[in-house]
Amino acid sequence: xxxxxxxYGRFITFEGGEGAGxxxxxxxxxxxxxxxxxxxxxxxxxxxxxxxxxxxxxxxxGETGRWTxxxxxxxxxxxxxxxxxxxxxxxxxxxxxxxCDRFSDSTRAYQGAAEGLSPEAIETLDKLVVGPTQPxxxxxxxxxxxxxxARATSGExxxxxRFERMGTAFHERLRAAFLSIAANEPERCAVIDGSQSxxxxxxxxxxxxxxKFSDLAEAG
Numbered sequence: 001x002x003x004x005x006x007x008y009g010r011f012i013t014f015e016g017g018e019g020a021g022x023x024x025x026x027x028x029x030x031x032x033x034x035x036x037x038x039x040x041x042x043x044x045x046x047x048x049x050x051x052x053x054x055x056x057x058x059x060x061x062g063e064t065g066r067w068t069x070x071x072x073x074x075x076x077x078x079x080x081x082x083x084x085x086x087x088x089x090x091x092x093x094x095x096x097x098x099x100c101d102r103f104s105d106s107t108r109a110y111q112g113a114a115e116g117l118s119p120e121a122i123e124t125l126d127k128l129v130v131g132p133t134q135p136x137x138x139x140x141x142x143x144x145x146x147x148x149x150a151r152a153t154s155g156e157x158x159x160x161x162r163f164e165r166m167g168t169a170f171h172e173r174l175r176a177a178f179l180s181i182a183a184n185e186p187e188r189c190a191v192i193d194g195s196q197s198x199x200x201x202x203x204x205x206x207x208x209x210x211x212k213f214s215d216l217a218e219a220g
Contacts, residue, residue, distance in 0.1 A: 009040075009096040010213060011088070011133070013103040015181075016141030017174050018164050019151030020194045021201060025141070026099045028202045029209065033097060036216060040097035041087075045079065045106065049086035052079035060160040069115035076107050077125045084133055092133070104130055105138060105181050110163070113177030114170050137212045139205055140182045143194035145171040 012029075014022040026042050033040045046056040055075055059067075067075065080103075091098050104126050111117045145168060152164045182189035190208040192201060210216040 007095065009092045009094070009098060010136045011092060011098050011100070012209065013100045013105065013135040013138045014141060015102060015105045015109070015138055015178055016194065017143070017145060017148045017171055017178070019148035019153075020141035020143055021151070021198070022101045022141055024198065025139075025192075025201055025205055026101055028198075029205055030099055032202075032206055033099075038097055038216075039095070040099055041091050042099045042101070043083070043087055044101040045083060045103055046076060047079065048083040048088070048100070049079075051082040051086075055079040055082075060162050062162055064162055064166050066162075069111045069117040070121065072115070073107055073111040073117055073122065073125060076111070077129045080104070081129045084130065089133060100135075103135060103138075105140075105178065108181060109174050109177035113180075114166075114173040135188065137209065138182075138185075138189045139208060140178050140189055140191045141194040141201075142175065142179065142191050145175055147195060 014026055016022060023044075030040050030042050045052070046059050047053045055078055059072065059075055059079075088098050088100070107125070108119075108122055112119060112122050149164060149168070149171060153161070179191065182191045190212075192204050192208065194201060196204065
């Protein structure tokens with residue numbers, strides 16, 4: 001059930017630290033894909049389906065230490081299962097491209113590298129929940145931690161700021177983890193310099209997408 005099969009849509013995930021500009025760039029990519037005649041939807045994690053949105057509130061609000069890393073990963077897994085079954089898989093099966101703000105790499109980075117949950121536990125959950133529904137392309141939005149946190153805290157996140165409040169050292173571990181994931185899976189991942197202008201970031205993302213999916217090379 002991989003999205004790379006010809007009858008399925010494509011599955012593109014956006015990853016990176018806080019304030020990396022994922023939401024803006026997902027909107028821009030969705031517009032460019034639509035202009036190229038490609039049907040797509042934008043979604044997010046945690047969330048993206050009714051039950052998953054309920055779980056989201058438990059994860060992104062409250063005290064920074066309200067969950068252990070394992071409890072947190074289990075909550076993300078529950079939300080992801082609902083998201084996959086109610087939103088992502090039906091869209092891919094219908095031939096729709098899915099653009100997702102965070103996915104399983106965030107669990108590897110946040111609960112794994114930054115919070116210390118074992119890789120074995122994370123991969124067990126991934127096999128159980130995600131299985132073969134892996135991203136075709138992952139765009140890792142990278143920028144210095146201080147810049148990302150400054151952007152994140154100047155936005156309109158409201159009380160959804162639990163992770164932003166976890167400290168600079170935590171976010172440095174996150175950044176290193178995302179770059180490590182990208183380095184280990186270069187066929188799937190492309191690192192995007194998020195410190196560029198928004199227009200340059202949009203252009204870099206489109207280039208990465210068109211390179212991965214050669215039928216888009218002449219589009220946009």
